[in-house]
Amino acid sequence: MNAAVIEHAARVEVKPLSAHIGAEISGVDLTRPLPKDEVKAIRDALLKWRVVFFREQFLSHEQHVAFSAQFGELTVGHPVFGHVDGHPEIYSISKFRKATRFEGQSVLRPWTGWHTDVTAAVNPPYASILRGVTIPPYGGDTQWTNLVAAYQKLSAPLRAFVDGLRGVHRFAPPQGAAGTDAFAKAVDQHTLVSEHPLVRVHPETGERALYVSPSFLKHIAGLAPRESQALLELLWEHVTRPEFTVRFKWEPGSIAFWDNRTTAHLAPTDIFDLDFDRQLYRTTLVGDIPVGPDGQSSVAIEGSPVGAAAAVALN
Structure with missing residues (x-):
């Protein structure tokens, strides 16, 4: 290893934020192409800590896409709700977005709102990269x-x-x-249904993860409805236990990069009680088809795989 590579590697600092998940990375400039050793250091941290965070990285849409592309192939912004005009790889997440707001829920559970991105697709994104632009002074x-x-x-x-x-x-x-409404019409036109193993084997590390996205997993195949409900509620309550989690306070220029194969996340709802705007942008990376401990792969029941072809079709 030459001196320049050693110098790059020495600048990257990974600071864990909790016992099981989350680390903040400093010493890198994401507005420019990264040296191979820095890409490797970020990828290694992602695999170990599941989600990594960066501060004071003020990226344009083009730089956001370029940074993401160093870690995989990008999908369309969202397979159902489309993308930012002129930027097919970017999805807008704002305070006034309707896509994930379910009005009139009669019962709220401890796991309500927790989800892993787009698990209804047969090949859910392997990672998501979220960039904060307009951030409220508190909350969110x-x-x-x-x-x-x-x-x-x-x-x-x-x-x-x-x-x-x-x-x-x-x-x-x-x-x-x-x-x-527009939300229901968009979803109705792009219905996605897939059957995944309840336990997913990570394709890079071989680790097993509970693949039980509360917002998208509807029932367990082969079980009676009451059996399925009881087991899913037990598992959803379990995966959202506080000791397995990390909470991130956004700032303008903050970036969160998470492994979608080993995490679920919870978007904030307190922002709807505040008078402040909130605007973030997300890219996602094409994922593989999950495989269970028995070697059996996921199967698509309705809808197409999520990938670059979808971005071309929507552009």
Whole structure:
């Protein structure tokens, strides 16, 4: 290794933020192409800490896309809700976005709102990269949880049981909402349904993660409805235990980069009670098809894989 590479590697600092998940990375400039050793250092930190954060990285849309492309192939901004005009790889996340706001929920649970991105697709994105632009002076924090740690903390008998189960993930209009508003119409036109293993084997590390996205996983295949509900509620409560999580306070120029194969996250709802604007932008990277401990892959029930072809079609 030459002196220049050693110097680059020495500048990258990874500061863990909690016992199981989250680290802040400094010593890099994301507005420019990264040396190979810095790309490797960031990727290594991502695999270990599941989500990594950067501060004071004031990227343009073009720089955001260029940074993301150093870690994989980009998807369209969102397979259902499209993208920012002129930037097919970027999805706008604002305070007034309707895509993930479900009005009139009768029951809120501890896991309500927690999700892993686009798990209704047969090949969910492997990673997401979210950039903060307009940030309220307080409120609006995002949380992530470590699904590998959650799996490892299950009892051995329960791990053995869930290893052999599969779940159906669906992205479809809320019951009774089809055709009533722009959100429902968009979802109705791009329904995604896939069957994934309940435990996913990470393709790079071989670790097992509970693949139980609360917002998209609707039932466990082969179980009676009450059995499925009881087990899913137990698992959803388990994966959102505070000790598996990290909470991130955004600032302008902050970036969060997370492994979608080993995490779920929770977007803030307190922002709707504040008078401040909030604007972030996200890119996602094309993922592989999940595989369970038994070697069986996920299968698509409805909808197409998420990838670059979708970006071309929407552009």
